[in-house]
Amino acid sequence: MADVVAVRERGALPARPARRFGLSWVGLLPFFLFSFAFIVMPTAYLVFGSLQKDDKPSLQNYADLGTGVIPLSLLTSIEVSLVTAVAGGILGFLLAYAIILGGLPRFLRTAVTTFSGVASNFAGVPLALAFTFTLGQLGVLTVFLKDTFGFDLRSTGFRLSDKLGLELVYLYFQIPLMLLIIAPAIDGLKKEWREAAENMGATPADYWRRVALPILTPSILGTMILLFGNSFGAQATAYQLTGGALPLATLTISAQISGDVLHNPGLGYALAMTMIAIMAVSIGIYTVLQRRAERWLRS
Amino acid sequence: MTTGNANPFAPLGIMRSWLRLDRGGDPGPRKSVLTRLVSWVIFIGIALYFLIPLFATFLQSIKPKPNGIPDPTLAYRTVLGLQGFYVGLGYSFAIGVITILISLLIIVPTAYWVRLRAPRLRPVVEFVTLLPFVIPPVVYVFGLIRTYGNKPFLLLATNLGSDAVLVGAYVILSFPYMYRAVDTGLAAVDVRSLTEASQSLGAGWTRILLRVILPNIRTAILSGAFLTLAIVVGEFTIATYLARNWAFGPYLSLLGRTQPYTPAVVTLISFGLTWIAMLLIAFIGRGSRTRVQVAGAR
Numbered sequence: 001m002a003d004v005v006a007v008r009e010r011g012a013l014p015a016r017p018a019r020r021f022g023l024s025w026v027g028l029l030p031f032f033l034f035s036f037a038f039i040v041m042p043t044a045y046l047v048f049g050s051l052q053k054d055d056k057p058s059l060q061n062y063a064d065l066g067t068g069v070i071p072l073s074l075l076t077s078i079e080v081s082l083v084t085a086v087a088g089g090i091l092g093f094l095l096a097y098a099i100i101l102g103g104l105p106r107f108l109r110t111a112v113t114t115f116s117g118v119a120s121n122f123a124g125v126p127l128a129l130a131f132t133f134t135l136g137q138l139g140v141l142t143v144f145l146k147d148t149f150g151f152d153l154r155s156t157g158f159r160l161s162d163k164l165g166l167e168l169v170y171l172y173f174q175i176p177l178m179l180l181i182i183a184p185a186i187d188g189l190k191k192e193w194r195e196a197a198e199n200m201g202a203t204p205a206d207y208w209r210r211v212a213l214p215i216l217t218p219s220i221l222g223t224m225i226l227l228f229g230n231s232f233g234a235q236a237t238a239y240q241l242t243g244g245a246l247p248l249a250t251l252t253i254s255a256q257i258s259g260d261v262l263h264n265p266g267l268g269y270a271l272a273m274t275m276i277a278i279m280a281v282s283i284g285i286y287t288v289l290q291r292r293a294e295r296w297l298r299s
Numbered sequence: 300m301t302t303g304n305a306n307p308f309a310p311l312g313i314m315r316s317w318l319r320l321d322r323g324g325d326p327g328p329r330k331s332v333l334t335r336l337v338s339w340v341i342f343i344g345i346a347l348y349f350l351i352p353l354f355a356t357f358l359q360s361i362k363p364k365p366n367g368i369p370d371p372t373l374a375y376r377t378v379l380g381l382q383g384f385y386v387g388l389g390y391s392f393a394i395g396v397i398t399i400l401i402s403l404l405i406i407v408p409t410a411y412w413v414r415l416r417a418p419r420l421r422p423v424v425e426f427v428t429l430l431p432f433v434i435p436p437v438v439y440v441f442g443l444i445r446t447y448g449n450k451p452f453l454l455l456a457t458n459l460g461s462d463a464v465l466v467g468a469y470v471i472l473s474f475p476y477m478y479r480a481v482d483t484g485l486a487a488v489d490v491r492s493l494t495e496a497s498q499s500l501g502a503g504w505t506r507i508l509l510r511v512i513l514p515n516i517r518t519a520i521l522s523g524a525f526l527t528l529a530i531v532v533g534e535f536t537i538a539t540y541l542a543r544n545w546a547f548g549p550y551l552s553l554l555g556r557t558q559p560y561t562p563a564v565v566t567l568i569s570f571g572l573t574w575i576a577m578l579l580i581a582f583i584g585r586g587s588r589t590r591v592q593v594a595g596a597r
Contacts, residue, residue: 025417025420027408027409027412027416027417028409028412028413028417028420028424030405030408030409031405031406031408031409031424031427032427034405034467034470035427035430035471035474037467038443038464038467038468038470038471039427039430039431039434039439039471040427041442041446041452042439042442042443042445042446042447043430043434043439043442045442045445045446046438046441046442046445049445091345094341094345095341095342095345097338097341098337098338098339098341098342099338099342101330102330102334102335102337102338102339102341102342103329103330103334103335103338104335104338104339104342108342112342114577114578114581115349117577117580117581118570118573118574118577119349121529121573121576121577122569122570122573124533124534124535124536124548125533125535125548125551125552125555126533126551126565126566126569126570128555129356129551129555129562129563129566130352130353130355130356130566130570131352132555133352133355133356133358133359133563133566134351134352134355134356139355140354140355140358140359141351141355171348172348172349172352175345229432232435233435233436233437233438235435235436235437235535235536236535236536236548236552239535239536239552240535240552240555250435250437250438253437253438253441254437254536256441257437257440257441257444257540268441272438272441272442275435275438276433276434276435276438279432279433279434279435280433283429283432283433
């Protein structure tokens with residue numbers, strides 16, 4: 001605003017705005033240079049690498065994504081992410097409902113919120129270790145179940161290093177993240193909406209089905225998609241838990257970094273680009289849905 | 300301070316929670332007995348899921364029985380005598396502090412400049428700061444290693460070079476949180492008037508930034524700094540390739556593979572550190588009216 005006024009006052013200097021723009025660009029130079037060196041260049045390396053085969057431009061690497069361990073690792077990653085996003089989403093929502101609207105004492109809400117902040121950040125190696133101490137071969141719970149109830153968990157085929165085990169562990173950070181992001185949306189449900197619905201004869205079930213849930217749907221879906229990305233990009237927990245044995249996209253990448261297990265550098269870059277594309281789509285949908293959801297939270 | 304953000308969006312929940320959580324909202328009518336019962340069942344079930352692994356870790360940590368005699372504090376004493384534990388924590392902490400300083404040095408002038416002089420470039424800057432959300436850490440470190448592990452930018456050949464790339468990577472990871480924290484901090488003060496007032500009193504750019512703008516966005520800076528520290532200390536995926544097993548995350552991983560009881564102690568310690576970090580962040584966030592919003596990406 002002030003810029004416009006300033007320019008108009010000095011109407012005789014038409015070159016001014018152009019120079020302003022030139023200068024404004026210079027002010028951001030440190031930021032752009034740093035970003036160029038540390039994120040644009042590394043990403044560009046992956047992009048160009050994925051588009052080359054035997055030092056010649058080629059799309060062959062993308063065609064080769066269907067070979068070897070790659071389809072399985074991508075599918076496993078997507079499956080684990082979907083399962084933990086949906087399960088974590090539902091459980092996180094239920095927990096948020098319980099502590100906000102379920103008539104539980106208020107202090108529980110504060111406690112759960114604070115704990116969620118910690119738990120959503122408690123991931124990676126220590127999380128994997130905590131679960132190994134619980135449900136691993138010699139885990140406290142495993143031994144307890146066996147000694148007390150004669151129930152041998154391993155006889156059911158359950159392994160922490162399998163898909164199911166990994167999913168169980170991932171819920172430890174997925175549920176709290178869902179709770180933290182969805183709670184403001186539940187808080188945003190206005191008293192007037194419920195009162196209006198009741199005045200028109202709606203039962204609580206009607207209110208939830210016809211008013212509250214439709215308003216919350218974009219938030220719920222959007223957050224679940226965020227959870228999907230959260231799990232899709234995770235590597236440390238899975239690495240510690242499975243020792244890299246489970247075919248997951250992130251683990252395939254880490255194996256490729258250490259020793260070109262795909263026997264084709266370009267293929268690793270193509271897999272990396274595929275993961276970036278999947279993440280970009282998730283974040284894109286999340287952003288759109290979140291914007292939609294915020295229409296109701298405003299005012 | 301926290302350990303191993305395997306999941307890139309973890310701090311996001313924290314930042315969002317400053318926004319509206321605990322604001323109250325509409326509790327609705329008095330709840331029926333059934334609603335309360337179901338709520339309690341949900342709460343207790345999920346609480347058990349979260350508390351049992353912590354309890355199991357605690358039991359594991361007091362389990363050692365050298366020569367058949369229980370010695371519950373043995374693992375704790377062992378950890379406190381481990382040199383690698385201090386090295387790991389110290390190294391990661393130092394890297395975290397350097398990361399915060401560089402991140403602030405870049406982000407504060409950038410956010411200030413975008414607001415004051417280059418609002419048209421805001422979408423570009425925001426897009427760049429959001430890149431770490433789109434690129435999974437393991438993919439990111441893949442690109443870093445290939446870029447800086449080969450000529451002409453061979454930085455990873457030396458320890459100092461590796462540390463530099465590690466700090467660079469963490470600074471990038473801090474951008475989404477730091478930029479948003481600082482930008483919302485700037486939104487709360489009248490940057491333009493402050494700048495013009497300082498200029499008319501004869502202050503230069505450095506003085507304006509350091510003596511006028513910076514003190515006004517202290518809270519935002521502190522929040523961003525703690526969040527960054529929470530991301531960096533204990534980070535595993537990137538550190539494992541660039542920090543030569545010195546960092547806290549890779550050290551804990553190594554410990555977990557080779558020792559039976561001490562990793563339980565370190566796990567509990569890192570959980571405790573996570574608590575401290577989160578309480579500090581919540582404390583800072585609560586005192587201010589800074590409203591931070593992430594990933595809603597305007």
